[in-house]
Amino acid sequence: MSSHQRISRKSFLNWFLGTSLGATILATLYPIFRYVLPPEVAEAPTNRVLAGKLSELPPNTGKVFRFGAKPGILVRTPSGEVRAFSGICTHLNCTVQYRPDFQHIWCACHNGHYDLQGKNIQGPPPRPLEAYRVDIVGDEIYVTRGA
Amino acid sequence: MRLGERIWHALDSRLNLQPLVQFAKEKSVPRHRHDWMYYFGGLTLFFFGVQVITGILLLLYYRPTAEAAFESVQFIMSRVPFGWLIRSIHSWSANLMIAAAFVHMFTVFFSGAYVKPRELTWWTGAALLLLALGFGFSGYLLPWNELAFFATRVGTDMVSKVPLVGDWLLKVLRGGEDVTGATLTRFFGIHVAILPMLTSLLILLHLALIQRQGMHEPQEKPPLPPRPFFPNFVLRELMVWLVGLAALAALAAFFPWELGKKADPFAPAPAGIKPEWYFLFMFETLKLLPAKIFGLDGEVVGLAAFTAGGLFWFLAPLWDRKRARGEKSLFALLVGWGVLLYILSFTALSYLGVFQ
Amino acid sequence: MTRLLSLAALACAALALAAPPPRTVGAPGKPAQDQCTLCHRELEEARLRQPALLAAEDVHHRQGITCAGCHGGDPAATEPEVAMDPSKGFVGKIPPQKVPEVCAACHSDTSFMLRYDPNIPTDQLAQYRTSKHGLGLAKGDQRVATCASCHGAHGILPASDARSPVYPSRIVETCARCHADRSLMAQYGIPGNEIEDYQQSVHYQALTVKNDLSAPTCNDCHGAHGATPPGVSSVSNVCGTCHLTQREAFDLSPHKDAFATMEQPACEACHSNHKVVPPQDQWIGVEEGQVCGTCHSAGDPGAEAAEKIRHALLETVQRSEAVRQRVERAEQRGMLMDEALVKLEEAHQALVLARNDVHTVDPARVQARTEEAQMVLAKAEADAAAAEEELAFRHRGLKVSLLVILLAVVALGLKIRELEKQS
Numbered sequence: 001m002s003s004h005q006r007i008s009r010k011s012f013l014n015w016f017l018g019t020s021l022g023a024t025i026l027a028t029l030y031p032i033f034r035y036v037l038p039p040e041v042a043e044a045p046t047n048r049v050l051a052g053k054l055s056e057l058p059p060n061t062g063k064v065f066r067f068g069a070k071p072g073i074l075v076r077t078p079s080g081e082v083r084a085f086s087g088i089c090t091h092l093n094c095t096v097q098y099r100p101d102f103q104h105i106w107c108a109c110h111n112g113h114y115d116l117q118g119k120n121i122q123g124p125p126p127r128p129l130e131a132y133r134v135d136i137v138g139d140e141i142y143v144t145r146g147a
Numbered sequence: 148m149r150l151g152e153r154i155w156h157a158l159d160s161r162l163n164l165q166p167l168v169q170f171a172k173e174k175s176v177p178r179h180r181h182d183w184m185y186y187f188g189g190l191t192l193f194f195f196g197v198q199v200i201t202g203i204l205l206l207l208y209y210r211p212t213a214e215a216a217f218e219s220v221q222f223i224m225s226r227v228p229f230g231w232l233i234r235s236i237h238s239w240s241a242n243l244m245i246a247a248a249f250v251h252m253f254t255v256f257f258s259g260a261y262v263k264p265r266e267l268t269w270w271t272g273a274a275l276l277l278l279a280l281g282f283g284f285s286g287y288l289l290p291w292n293e294l295a296f297f298a299t300r301v302g303t304d305m306v307s308k309v310p311l312v313g314d315w316l317l318k319v320l321r322g323g324e325d326v327t328g329a330t331l332t333r334f335f336g337i338h339v340a341i342l343p344m345l346t347s348l349l350i351l352l353h354l355a356l357i358q359r360q361g362m363h364e365p366q367e368k369p370p371l372p373p374r375p376f377f378p379n380f381v382l383r384e385l386m387v388w389l390v391g392l393a394a395l396a397a398l399a400a401f402f403p404w405e406l407g408k409k410a411d412p413f414a415p416a417p418a419g420i421k422p423e424w425y426f427l428f429m430f431e432t433l434k435l436l437p438a439k440i441f442g443l444d445g446e447v448v449g450l451a452a453f454t455a456g457g458l459f460w461f462l463a464p465l466w467d468r469k470r471a472r473g474e475k476s477l478f479a480l481l482v483g484w485g486v487l488l489y490i491l492s493f494t495a496l497s498y499l500g501v502f503q
Numbered sequence: 504m505t506r507l508l509s510l511a512a513l514a515c516a517a518l519a520l521a522a523p524p525p526r527t528v529g530a531p532g533k534p535a536q537d538q539c540t541l542c543h544r545e546l547e548e549a550r551l552r553q554p555a556l557l558a559a560e561d562v563h564h565r566q567g568i569t570c571a572g573c574h575g576g577d578p579a580a581t582e583p584e585v586a587m588d589p590s591k592g593f594v595g596k597i598p599p600q601k602v603p604e605v606c607a608a609c610h611s612d613t614s615f616m617l618r619y620d621p622n623i624p625t626d627q628l629a630q631y632r633t634s635k636h637g638l639g640l641a642k643g644d645q646r647v648a649t650c651a652s653c654h655g656a657h658g659i660l661p662a663s664d665a666r667s668p669v670y671p672s673r674i675v676e677t678c679a680r681c682h683a684d685r686s687l688m689a690q691y692g693i694p695g696n697e698i699e700d701y702q703q704s705v706h707y708q709a710l711t712v713k714n715d716l717s718a719p720t721c722n723d724c725h726g727a728h729g730a731t732p733p734g735v736s737s738v739s740n741v742c743g744t745c746h747l748t749q750r751e752a753f754d755l756s757p758h759k760d761a762f763a764t765m766e767q768p769a770c771e772a773c774h775s776n777h778k779v780v781p782p783q784d785q786w787i788g789v790e791e792g793q794v795c796g797t798c799h800s801a802g803d804p805g806a807e808a809a810e811k812i813r814h815a816l817l818e819t820v821q822r823s824e825a826v827r828q829r830v831e832r833a834e835q836r837g838m839l840m841d842e843a844l845v846k847l848e849e850a851h852q853a854l855v856l857a858r859n860d861v862h863t864v865d866p867a868r869v870q871a872r873t874e875e876a877q878m879v880l881a882k883a884e885a886d887a888a889a890a891e892e893e894l895a896f897r898h899r900g901l902k903v904s905l906l907v908i909l910l911a912v913v914a915l916g917l918k919i920r921e922l923e924k925q926s
Contacts, residue, residue, distance in 0.1 A: 010921070017918050020911035024389065027904045031229035035204055039227045047214075069844035094852045109855045111747040124745055126715035225839035231897065234837075379923060386915045393908040400901030403894070406837040 051084060051143040054136060062098020062105070065143065071095045072132060072143060077116050078103055082136060084143040085118040085129035096129065105129070174376035177364045182374075184254035185362060186387045187247055192350070193388040194244035197395070198282075201237040202339065209289070211335035213328030216291035217409040224406055235399040241283055243394060245425050248276050256463065256483050259470040260363035266464035268356045271349050273461050278346045283423055285338040291331060296410035297420045299334075300326045305433075308447045327412065366473065421497075428493035429453055431502050460486065529567030531618050534559075537569035537578035538586060557658030566619055573597065573605050600640055602649040603628055630729035637729075646687070648730075653677055669727075672710055674720045675701065700777035719745070738768035738776075746770075752862035772797065784820065787813040787861065811866035815873040816857060822877060823850050826884045833890040843886035850876040850883065 051065040051074045060078040064071050064087050071087030075098050085105070089096050094109035104121070105114040113122035118129035133144040159165055176185060208227055210219040223230035252272065255261060261269035288299045303326065307317040322329035364370070374380055422430050432453075436445035459466075460482075469476035496502065529535050535558075543555030558564040569578040575592030577585055587593045597605055607628035609615050616623050631637040631650075639647035653669055660667040668677040679698040681687060688695035701707055701721070709718035724733060724741050733741045743750030753759060753769060762769045773794040774782065789796035789806040799805035827847055834840040857872030 013914070013917055013921060017911075017914040020907065020914045023907045024392070024911045027907055028392075031232050032200075032204065034228040035230060035233055036207065037228070039230075041226055043222075066841075066845070069841040069848075071845075071848075092855055093848070094855055095848065109748070109852060110859070120717075123747065126709060126713055126717065221837070221839070224837035231837055232901075379919065382915060382919050382922070386912055386919065389908055389912045389915065393905055393912065396901050396905040396908060400898050400905060403836065403897070405835055407835060 047146050048142055048144045050140055052141050054082070054139045054141055057082070057141070060100050060103060062100075064095060064097065067143075067145060072145070073098065073105060073129075074134075074141060074143065075105065075116060082134050082141055083116065083118075084132040084134045084141075085114075086132070086145075088129075089125055090120065090127040090129065091123075091125045171377050172375075175373035176376055176380045177362050178371040178374045179365060181254075181258065181365065184251075184258065186384060187251035187254060188357075189384045190387055190391050191244055191247040191251055193391050194240045194247055195346070195350070197240040197392075198237065198244060199343070201233050201240065202343075204233050205237060206339065211289070211332050213291060213331055216289065216331060217406075220290040221406055231403070232399060235404040236395055238404040239395055239398040239402075241286060242424070243391065243398075245276075245279050245283060247391075248279055249425070252276060253483065253487055255363075257480070258363065258365055259467070259476070259479065261464045262467060262471040263464065264360060265356070265363060268353060268360070269464055270461065271353045271356065275346065275349050275353060278342055278349065280425065282338065282342050282346075283425065285334040285342065287423060288326075288331060288334050289338065290406070291410050292407035293410050293414070293417060294407055294420065296326060296412065297416045298422050299330070300416075301420060302422055302426070303330075305446075305450060308444070308450050310447075325412070419503075424494060424498075427497045428490045431493050431497045434502060456486075528569070528572060531566055533567045535564045535567045535569040535578075537571065538581055539570040539574075539576075539578050540564075542583070542586075554657040560660065561658050562661050563659065568609075572609075599645050599649050599651075600643070602651050603631055603637070603640070606650045627728045630726070634726070634728065634730045635732075646681075648681065652681075671716045671720055672714070674722055675707070678721045697777045700775070704777060704779040705781050706779060739770055742770040748859045749862045752859050756862060756864045758864055782858075784813060784816040784858075787816070805864075808864055808866050812861055812864070812869045815866070815870045816854070816861070819850075819854055819857070819873040819876045819880075822880050823847065823854065826850075826880050826887065829887040830883060833887050833894075836890075836894060838890040838893065840886065840890060843883040843890075846879045846883035846886070850879045853879065 047067075049065065049067055049072075051072065052063050057063055057074065057076045059076050059080045061076050063074045065074055066072065073085050073087040073096055075083045075085070077083065085096075087095050089107040089109065089112055091107065091110055091112050094107050096105050096107045096112075096114065098104075099106040102113065104116055105118070106112070107114075107123070107125065111123045112120065112125040114125065114129055115121045118131050120126065120128055130145075135142045135144065155164075176182070205223065208219055208223045208230070210216060220234065223234055225231075227233075255269065255272070284299075284302060288295045303317060303320050306320055307313040309316055318324065320330075320333075321327070322333040421427065433446055433449045436449045438445050440448045463479070463482075464471075467476055467479050470479060540555040540558045543551055546552045546555075554570070558570070563572060564570075570576075571578040571592075574597070575594050576587045577591050580586035585591075587595070611625050611628050613625045616625050627650075632641070636647040636649070640649065655668060662669045664670060665672075667673070675698060682693070683695065683698040685695035706719045709715040710720055722730070725731060739750055739753060758769065762772065768776070773786070785792075786794045787809050789799050789801050789809060793809075795805060795809045799809065826843075830840050830843045830847060833843075853872050853876035857869050857876065860868040860872055863869075
């Protein structure tokens, strides 16, 4: 082997080592870098969510929002009060809705009715809907469960 | 002058670093047929480093309460970019660290490196292994999933068998009568504050002792010329670390760590509750023991035997007179192989489902 | 004891002097003061002592109505001969056929009842007279139930008191006292298995296990005071008071007229009357153990429709189960499956509505619902597939990193070899 070949072999080896080590370091640092940057949703799901905007919820309307995969229902009463309940019908777990014509909460599955306090008033639901706490900050409606 | 050199000179003129460099240049590591065993201590240290880094990263998002722990781990795994990777690496690195520590311990035992003057190194090492097991046990509960919950319930229950103070110890460990959110908070504190502090101190002591006394060398003729510490040994150690990293990547790829189901303290325990693999040999042995041995509770006898055995192992530098004199010890060899075969066979048989 | 008694007697006498002539009814809201309970409490004979002991809890006594309110006599008199003087209207034990009138003397008097509870109904006697019990009593049958049979005679509690025999969750055992007695019921041509059947029903489950007091018990279908079996034509009305959607669906079906023509009770034909157990999709069809076979037979249009409906439901249930398993598996592997879980819930809802539409017996309507469910399920399945793909992608990414690291190991190995060859 000539000295020239030896030198080129050595420089190739150095290049190979440098590149592969560099790539390894990159492969290690990149995930860490990405991990440290805050994710899109900045917090683990807690017991509080931004359920809606006051301006989007005129009196005598309702809106279904979600705690993770579980529905909740936000109700603006005809008199303008904002209330929130679990959106899961206590009969067979369907999602309830607000019926402006009845002016109360209604479940389509078996015609269950709940009043504006979440109390079961007609049809098969055996229990009232669980009530959640509502906090209004400016235009934003926050709902807290289990509080 | 190049910038790097200028910084070096500036530091050297103030801190007198030249002797350190000289020391590193002159330091060497013995070379012999079994010098591969020198790398396992370093490998354990590497995995510990990985644990520290990934552990700190997990702390950015983890929440140590019964209500939020599972959800926060789920959040890390599903919403945080590469959170699944960090968590998987942390879990696997924990296992590999304990595996590397076990290998390290057995190589030291078989080569008889624990005899005078290295008794303290052996004892700090043994303490470090216990701390590592403590890390594993406390960390296992933190994701607050079903398996972890029930394994912790069974595991902590062992403590209650300690004579006289058992019930008190159990309460202290669990932070109450049963495994609850209070236990989780307690284990979290142990896992991220108490154990890391003790471990760091012991590692420093362990390394200082090795540095002070040098590597143990087997009496072998003729000795090979020693290997320079830098760059030869350092590069070799680096290669071993890279293999460790590769093992982590491979395990994370082929056996991604799962999230499981959220723990429900009121649900019946699922079938086939098992502790982590490094506790399996003890777990299976205790299950095999009869309920009563000479009128005593079988489990108590078993735990007492494990404590006595562990103590005997720990005190090897004191009873192994032959090796201390530089002779071969058939007894120590038999003890070593006996313990190794027992642990390996019980762990393997447990995985094969022989004990069910 | 005697001294105490005479002291009480003196006090009563003083009251009697101060107050208008002995009254049987005190002011509402104030427990009755009478001599009857004071003496009867001390009597040896249990039959005579017990009513006095029960008086303290009795809703009437607590509202100021003395024993004399029903039994007549003078409640203020201390001498037994004066207190229980027939000339003062004393009647002693009230015979069963007299009980309804005695109770109704006050309970049918709207203005009197208004003093105690403005919302209490006062039509019980009128209802009772139309009931099987009341009709039997009118014919002189003394074994039929009267007011006291269900409410008790002494120590009567309001129906809202959980200890009352007519509290919703206790009505079954109260009715069962007679209606579970097969030999007694046989004399009236009643099988006597109604109670046992009811106790296997979803309604009894809801009442006792879920403690849902609105779940129907005997009186919710048969009436309380006017207890009568609902007529054939009114069965679907009775069930429909709660099961409104099913009834509306049923009213759309050709079954409505067919059942009416055959004079068959509608709901009962498939769901039974007392033993209403949770309905199963597998019931639909004309085979053994399926409900349509009572009227339809294989090959007729009804049987074909049933086949289509059952198939649509079962297929959706199966698919839903399979997708749910896939989604939950992905969730356990650490993927975020909230969207898919919401879709699964939507599919469940569509399936519930499809089961309502089973009552229309129109396959097209049921299929429209199940197709809706299948569509959402397809989306959930796509989410699960995407999650699995993401997991596979991570797997591939890690394999690439693994390769990079292994290359670095090789490079380092070569470097070390070269280094050590030189020295």
